[in-house]
Amino acid sequence: MLTLRHSPFDLFDRLEQQLQTAERVPAAEVIDTPQGYEITLELPGVDKDSIDVKATDRNLIISAERRPRQEPTDGSGSETSGREGSSCERSGRGTLLSEVRYGTWSRSFRFPGGIQREGLEAQYRDGLLTVKAPKAQTMTTVSVKVEG
DSSP, X not given: OOOOSSOTTHHHHHHHHHHHHSOOOOOEEEEEOSSEEEEEEEOTTOOGGGOEEEEOSSEEEEEEEEOOOXXXXXXXXXXXXXXXXSHHHHHTOXXXXXXXXXXXXXXXXXXXXXXXXXXXXXXXXXXXXXXXXXXXXXXXXOOXXXXX
């Protein structure tokens, strides 16, 4: 006789845990113009100094970190947080619900043609990162002599 060791609802519990811990990357929009590529990413709540943009000949790699907000101190010099047993509880303040994802992530984009790495421009405003990558004007071609 076959018996179930787990409740059928365990599957839903595991799925919920996976969704909560799943890495989320920001939504992106990539536009191909005659002059270059324009990439826009949604990065609300990200500090500008934590954004890193790197490029190779045909790739753009963007990484960033969203750090938790620092809550005000309770006057004793120790920072408060929403964790159980912290000074936050003693001061009467605490996080009741947090669905915001914190942590680091990295995202890469590969373009059909080369990009000018020296001409990259990045602007961060109102939670949107816009990177402009001009297309390479020349492509290097190398001929190899075949020896017999």
